[in-house]
Amino acid sequence: MARARRSFVPAYYQVAEYLSGEIENGRLKPGEAIPSESQLCERYGISRMTVRQGLNLLGEAGYIHSVPGKGSYVTVPRLDTIVIEFQEGRIEDGRRLEPQLIGVEVIEAEDWLAQKLGMAPGAKVVEFRRLSHLDEKPAAYELKYLPYRKGAPLVEREIRYAAFPALVARCCEKHLVKVRMTLYTGAAPADAAQLLGLPGEDGLALVLEQSVLAQDDRVLGWGSTYCVPEAYRLTAESDPFWKGI
Amino acid sequence: MARARRSFVPAYYQVAEYLSGEIENGRLKPGEAIPSESQLCERYGISRMTVRQGLNLLGEAGYIHSVPGKGSYVTVPRLDTIVIEFQEGRIEDGRRLEPQLIGVEVIEAEDWLAQKLGMAPGAKVVEFRRLSHLDEKPAAYELKYLPYRKGAPLVEREIRYAAFPALVARCCEKHLVKVRMTLYTGAAPADAAQLLGLPGEDGLALVLEQSVLAQDDRVLGWGSTYCVPEAYRLTAESDPFWKGI
DNA sequence: GAGTGGTCTAGACCACGCT
DNA sequence: GCGTGGTCTAGACCACTCA
Numbered sequence: 001m002a003r004a005r006r007s008f009v010p011a012y013y014q015v016a017e018y019l020s021g022e023i024e025n026g027r028l029k030p031g032e033a034i035p036s037e038s039q040l041c042e043r044y045g046i047s048r049m050t051v052r053q054g055l056n057l058l059g060e061a062g063y064i065h066s067v068p069g070k071g072s073y074v075t076v077p078r079l080d081t082i083v084i085e086f087q088e089g090r091i092e093d094g095r096r097l098e099p100q101l102i103g104v105e106v107i108e109a110e111d112w113l114a115q116k117l118g119m120a121p122g123a124k125v126v127e128f129r130r131l132s133h134l135d136e137k138p139a140a141y142e143l144k145y146l147p148y149r150k151g152a153p154l155v156e157r158e159i160r161y162a163a164f165p166a167l168v169a170r171c172c173e174k175h176l177v178k179v180r181m182t183l184y185t186g187a188a189p190a191d192a193a194q195l196l197g198l199p200g201e202d203g204l205a206l207v208l209e210q211s212v213l214a215q216d217d218r219v220l221g222w223g224s225t226y227c228v229p230e231a232y233r234l235t236a237e238s239d240p241f242w243k244g245i
Numbered sequence: 246m247a248r249a250r251r252s253f254v255p256a257y258y259q260v261a262e263y264l265s266g267e268i269e270n271g272r273l274k275p276g277e278a279i280p281s282e283s284q285l286c287e288r289y290g291i292s293r294m295t296v297r298q299g300l301n302l303l304g305e306a307g308y309i310h311s312v313p314g315k316g317s318y319v320t321v322p323r324l325d326t327i328v329i330e331f332q333e334g335r336i337e338d339g340r341r342l343e344p345q346l347i348g349v350e351v352i353e354a355e356d357w358l359a360q361k362l363g364m365a366p367g368a369k370v371v372e373f374r375r376l377s378h379l380d381e382k383p384a385a386y387e388l389k390y391l392p393y394r395k396g397a398p399l400v401e402r403e404i405r406y407a408a409f410p411a412l413v414a415r416c417c418e419k420h421l422v423k424v425r426m427t428l429y430t431g432a433a434p435a436d437a438a439q440l441l442g443l444p445g446e447d448g449l450a451l452v453l454e455q456s457v458l459a460q461d462d463r464v465l466g467w468g469s470t471y472c473v474p475e476a477y478r479l480t481a482e483s484d485p486f487w488k489g490i
Numbered sequence: 491g492a493g494t495g496g497t498c499t500a501g502a503c504c505a506c507g508c509t
Numbered sequence: 510g511c512g513t514g515g516t517c518t519a520g521a522c523c524a525c526t527c528a
Contacts, residue, residue: 010497024460026420036513047499049294052514060305068514069506079410079424080332084481087325165324165483175271179324179483185430185451185474204449204474206430215269229430229449236329238410238424255516281494292518297495313495314525 011046015054023063023074030076034064037072082236086181086208088163089132091232097132097139101160102195104128106148113145116211116222124148128159131195139231141192141205144223146171146212168212168221177220182209183234188226196228206232256291260299268308268319275321279309282317327481331426331453333408334377336477342377342384346405347440349373351393358390361456361467369393373404376440384476386437386450389468391416391457413457413466422465427454428479433471441473451477 009017022028035043040051055072058064066072089097105127114121130142146168158167169177186207188196193203205226212221254262267273280288285296300317303309311317334342350372359366375387391413403412414422431452433441438448450471457466 012497024421029420038512047501049500050498053497055514056301066514067507069508069512071513077421079408079422081328081330082424082426083326083328085326163324175274176269176322177324179327181327181481181483182478183428183451183481184478185449185472199447202444204430206428206451227430233427233429236426236428238426257516283493292520294519295517298516300495311495312526314493314527316494316526 011044012050012053012057015040015044015046015051016057019054019058020061020063028074030074032074033071034074079238082238084234084236086234091134091139095134097134099130099132099160101156102129102131104156104159109145113222116219117145117147118219119147130160134231137228137231138196139228141188141196141226142223143189143192143225144221146221164210164221164223165212172214172220174214174220176215178213178215180211180213183207185229192226196226198228205229256289257295257298257302260285260289260291260296261302264299264303265306265308273319275319277319278316279319324483327483329479329481331479336379336384340379342379344375344377344405346401347374347376349401349404354390358467361464362390362392363464364392375405379476382473382476383441384473386433386441386471387468388434388437388470389466391466409455409466409468410457417459417465419459419465421460423458423460425456425458428452430474437471441471443473450474 019028019034028034034055037048037051037055040054041048044051055064055066059066059072062075062077064072065075089099091097106124107127108122109117109119109125111121113125114123117123117125119125124147125145126148127143127145130144131138132140132142142164144164149171158170162170165177165179169175184207185204187193188198188203188205188207190203192198192205196203196205198205206229208225208227210221210223210225211219212223214220264273264279273279279300282293282296282300285299286293289296300309300311304311304317307320307322309317310320334344336342351369352372353367354362354364354370356366358370359368362368362370364370369392370390371393372388372390375389376383377385377387387409389409394416403415407415410422410424414420429452430449432438433443433448433450433452435448437443437450441448441450443450451474453470453472455466455468455470456464457468459465
């Protein structure tokens with residue numbers, strides 16, 4: 001508990017380690033108050049700013065949170081948020097899918113698409129379709145749309161290999177974009193079902209819908225990926241101290 | 246750019262706002278260096294610790310990162326990590342599923358299960374099955390397993406309503422657990438397919454596999470949820486500055 | 491050697507929650 | 510009124526990078 005001498009570990013880090021240890025082994029329980037800053041100063045013989053630096057570390061990691069005028073408390077971990085690392089064109093074990101561009105067109109957006117993209121019906125959009133293979137077998141069919149912009153040439157190489165959000169960002173000249181994704185099991189369009197060789201008359205696939213959004217939530221692009229069942233898995237891990245939303 | 250006077254906004258916060266604004270509007274581009282700490286001190290007429298507090302905020306948010314001896318740089322956002330808020334027994338729009346406990350048994354683990362749970366084959370495990378309804382229609386079938394522990398009574402109320410990770414945590418007397426989840430479209434077991442009224446001979450469903458892990462990655466519980474296609478969707482948003490893994 | 495970020499001090503004043 | 514955390518200062522020494 002006393003601060004280790006002759007150590008290259010910074011003092012603030014030792015404070016953080018000590019407290020996170022106490023939390024992990026259960027001596028400090030969720031909801032409980034941790035020692036006050038001045039107590040920690042005294043215990044470790046360090047200044048308050050240094051103690052605060054350590055507590056800040058724990059706060060970032062989500063172990064604790066503080067209430068002005070009262071104290072700092074151990075956070076109750078949340079198990080309902082999970083983080084997925086989703087790499088387009090790459091599956092769980094890191095193997096790469098072989099993408100094949102099977103169509104690029106400028107079309108007029110039908111109503112449903114215009115709505116998804118936040119455009120007027122009939123507006124011009126670029127549609128492109130990709131079919132990706134894994135081990136010579138078709139694994140995913142992608143259908144992507146982004147507003148047509150004169151003078152924003154889409155290089156075929158890019159369309160073929162680039163991840164969709166990055167493509168959209170470059171095309172719209174935005175520096176920061178976000179992605180919103182929806183996952184479900186649903187029917188693939190007939191042509192996709194055929195190309196993917198989906199069994200059954202309803203052609204169920206794992207569907208990943210991606211909306212690429214600007215910082216102000218304006219939709220910049222929309223796409224849908226139909227994945228062959230079983231071939232495509234997503235793994236995710238809980239982020240117990242996520243603080244977003 | 247100059248620090249606002251007569252403002253109740255803390256100085257460090259103003260520094261952070263100014264810089265994040267510059268990043269968002271693209272005047273500071275990913276990979277570029279931001280002004281040095283001493284430059285910011287001078288510009289705002291504040292001390293270095295205060296500037297650092299502001300930069301720390303941006304660092305936490307993932308906008309910038311620093312390189313000792315060189316400077317701080319605008320981070321290139323990542324679009325390949327997304328965060329899902331997954332609430333067991335609750336769907337996208339917040340509606341609750343009505344759970345129904347349809348079986349609890351102590352069984353001896355078959356090989357595949359023993360492997361999932363990291364136990365010896367034949368070890369005793371508690372199996373329970375739940376069927377959840379949405380609008381009177383079956384929506385999800387859950388199959389969960391956790392090691393049988395003498396003297397750790399499982400209250401029916403809990404089994405029926407509690408989220409699985411929380412149940413496991415309480416049962417194993419662990420304070421901190423993690424969840425690893427895998428999502429895919431796959432075949433449901435025959436009994437599940439029948440109860441859910443899945444169409445087609447292969448009975449495809451959206452499958453959510455959950456492993457509940459201790460901090461040391463030991464498996465504490467394993468479960469699988471089979472969701473009726475289309476009824477169940479997961480939405481996720483990108484976390485452009487996630488720093489994990 | 492000049493400049494950078496990383497760590498740390500020993501103070502200060504404030505708003506807040508309690509009692 | 511006392512203890513809490515939130516903000517802020519004006520210094521300090523260090524290790525590091527780069528010219």
